[in-house]
Amino acid sequence: MAKHPTWLTALTLLALTLLGSLGLAHGEGAAITPLPVREIAPGVYAHQAPVTAMNAASGGDIANLGFIVGDEAVAVIDTGGARIIGERLKKAIEAVTRKPVRYVINTHEHPDHIFGNAAFAAPGVIFVGHMNLPRAMAERGPAYLATWRRVMTPALVDGIKLVPPTLLVSPGKDVRLDLGHRLIDLRAWPPMHTDCDVTIFDEKTATLFTGDLVFLQHVPVVDASVLGWMRAMPALAKIPAKRVVPGHGTVDVDWPQALAAEKTYFTKLTQDLRGFIARGADINQAAKEAGQSEASKWQLFGIYNPRNATAGYAELEWQ
Amino acid sequence: MRRWQGLAATAAIMALGCVALSPARAANASPGETWKGLVDALFPHQTLTEDGTIIKLGTPLSAEDAALVPVTLHMNYTDPDLPLSDPHRVKKVTLVIDENPSPVAAVFELGPKSDVTKIETRVRVNQNTKIHAVAETVDGKLYVSESFVAAAGGCSAPSGGMDTAGGPPLGTIRLRGIKPEYVNADARRKEAVVMIKHPNNTGMQMNAATHLYVPARYIEALRVSQGNDLIFAVTGGISISEDPNFRFDYLSNGSAEMKITAADTKGTKFAKDGAVGPAM
Numbered sequence: 001m002a003k004h005p006t007w008l009t010a011l012t013l014l015a016l017t018l019l020g021s022l023g024l025a026h027g028e029g030a031a032i033t034p035l036p037v038r039e040i041a042p043g044v045y046a047h048q049a050p051v052t053a054m055n056a057a058s059g060g061d062i063a064n065l066g067f068i069v070g071d072e073a074v075a076v077i078d079t080g081g082a083r084i085i086g087e088r089l090k091k092a093i094e095a096v097t098r099k100p101v102r103y104v105i106n107t108h109e110h111p112d113h114i115f116g117n118a119a120f121a122a123p124g125v126i127f128v129g130h131m132n133l134p135r136a137m138a139e140r141g142p143a144y145l146a147t148w149r150r151v152m153t154p155a156l157v158d159g160i161k162l163v164p165p166t167l168l169v170s171p172g173k174d175v176r177l178d179l180g181h182r183l184i185d186l187r188a189w190p191p192m193h194t195d196c197d198v199t200i201f202d203e204k205t206a207t208l209f210t211g212d213l214v215f216l217q218h219v220p221v222v223d224a225s226v227l228g229w230m231r232a233m234p235a236l237a238k239i240p241a242k243r244v245v246p247g248h249g250t251v252d253v254d255w256p257q258a259l260a261a262e263k264t265y266f267t268k269l270t271q272d273l274r275g276f277i278a279r280g281a282d283i284n285q286a287a288k289e290a291g292q293s294e295a296s297k298w299q300l301f302g303i304y305n306p307r308n309a310t311a312g313y314a315e316l317e318w319q
Numbered sequence: 320m321r322r323w324q325g326l327a328a329t330a331a332i333m334a335l336g337c338v339a340l341s342p343a344r345a346a347n348a349s350p351g352e353t354w355k356g357l358v359d360a361l362f363p364h365q366t367l368t369e370d371g372t373i374i375k376l377g378t379p380l381s382a383e384d385a386a387l388v389p390v391t392l393h394m395n396y397t398d399p400d401l402p403l404s405d406p407h408r409v410k411k412v413t414l415v416i417d418e419n420p421s422p423v424a425a426v427f428e429l430g431p432k433s434d435v436t437k438i439e440t441r442v443r444v445n446q447n448t449k450i451h452a453v454a455e456t457v458d459g460k461l462y463v464s465e466s467f468v469a470a471a472g473g474c475s476a477p478s479g480g481m482d483t484a485g486g487p488p489l490g491t492i493r494l495r496g497i498k499p500e501y502v503n504a505d506a507r508r509k510e511a512v513v514m515i516k517h518p519n520n521t522g523m524q525m526n527a528a529t530h531l532y533v534p535a536r537y538i539e540a541l542r543v544s545q546g547n548d549l550i551f552a553v554t555g556g557i558s559i560s561e562d563p564n565f566r567f568d569y570l571s572n573g574s575a576e577m578k579i580t581a582a583d584t585k586g587t588k589f590a591k592d593g594a595v596g597p598a599m
């Protein structure tokens with residue numbers, strides 16, 4: 001070995017360059033940068049992702065993630081929109097603690113929250129989610145993957161695996177997980193953002209991870225029921241949290257004030273839709289015009305508001 | 320109102336963060352091969368002519384919600400005063416979603432006396448696809464209108480995502496008259512919406528508890544009449560969205576009542592007689 005130092009160095013450099021050019025996609029061999037996280041309360045860490053659309057440039061990092069460290073184990077909350085994001089979150093955890101990850105909790109089915117799951121799949125790691133989550137993953141996972149292939153680079157899609165939860169949470173029956181002198185309370189919700197939403201409450205610090213039941217800056221996306229969402233909001237607001245981590249937007253915000261913006265949006269949107277339906281306007285017009293007075297308050301409004309208006313029109317038509 | 324442009328394309332190509340079902344318009348359109356095969360199967364040895372004055376299909380460029388894509392058919396829309404016996408009058412329209420698992424979404428039969436010039440419904444779109452509307456006129460000729468929709472996953476999206484707690488039971492039919500100011504000046508021309516509460520299961524959705532596929536069960540026949548005159552009849556498939564919804568215009572024959580009958584693939588029958596007026 002010592003006889004060919006130059007040759008070896010060159011080879012090593014070449015190997016590193018190659019690995020680098022793979023864009024860290026496989027998470028092995030290459031240096032993985034830890035995902036930036038902030039300790040927002042003792043033992044509670046959050047990653048604030050940029051509010052942006054999913055594409056190759058945002059690289060799967062568009063949803064807020066986090067983890068909670070107990071005396072014995074770690075619970076991970078969502079894993080990002082690509083395997084590499086999950087790998088980077090794992091690095092961030094390793095930089096903070098040597099305790100093992102015991103639970104990976106998915107707040108719901110959307111790919112920007114669950115596509116990093118494979119990075120954590122290992123013996124002893126329990127995946128946790130809403131009782132409807134396995135079905136949602138099986139039904140819609142393939143379409144999500146196809147979409148990801150269209151808008152992301154192959155390297156960002158390749159390592160993704162659908163890892164469904166085995167520990168399930170049902171509405172009305174909270175599940176408490178013990179991380180070692182640290183209890184976290186998991187609650188499953190009726191159809192709101194999706195039909196498989198789960199929130200996580202850290203009792204020690206009164207920190208609430210809401211998943212996509214709370215949107216800040218990023219316009220809310222309704223994938224299940226706008227009326228269900230509005231109806232469940234008072235129960236959500238009652239959770240005695242001191243701070244929350246929303247699914248998108250600024251982390252570590254006051255509670256329940258964090259709900260105010262989306263509540264206003266839903267109120268305006270549904271008022272508009274009821275008006276359109278009563279006057280006889282059709283679903284196409286509603287998609288274009290309903291909720292528009294809220295446009296300046298939100299990012300990605302032009303993309304998701306028409307969808308919310310379309311689905312909301314169909315839902316409200318039956319009221 | 321004549322809204323055949325459909326939705327403006329709102330979904331920028333990278334608009335896929337939180338909900339992957341908001342699709343992007345694909346850079347390359349789907350190949351025409353599928354359509355060729357479908358024409359051979361559905362309309363063998365016949366010529367399909369493009370003529371927007373006879374049939375015009377309106378769809379959004381990109382599905383805001385793949386399980387709920389509004390589709391509008393305009394028949395003879397430039398000639399609402401065409402005599403009812405005119406050979407160019409449309410009597411039947413086949414709606415085809417080329418890349419869906421079951422491409423024929425619906426076949427509409429138009430009543431000879433009701434002069435329907437617009438039908439809007441909502442369909443599921445499983446992947447980027449061309450959509451075709453093929454109209455047959457009174458003289459037996461075929462005309463086609465084509466559009467492209469970008470979408471993903473509409474056929475497997477769970478039904479019942481909507482909040483149904485305390486909602487109307489399966490089979491409930493509602494008839495909604497549209498106020499005259501939303502219809503054109505012709506006092507006899509009216510517009511109405513017929514909606515049926517029904518999951519219209521595709522066979523590609525799963526039961527949450529058992530994880531078994533829910534068998535396909537959908538509305539296969541629907542008839543809407545005024546008095547004894549047919550307005551339109553639909554033979555439907557799994558591509559029609561949950562809670563099938565049809566908005567249409569028609570020339571009133573003066574009947575006070577509209578009669579709606581429907582049947583699903585399980586053999587269950589549904590019916591409603593209702594006032595045609597502009598009431599909600």
Ligand SMILES: [Zn+2]
Pocket residue numbers: 108110193212247337338
């Ligand atoms: Zn989401």
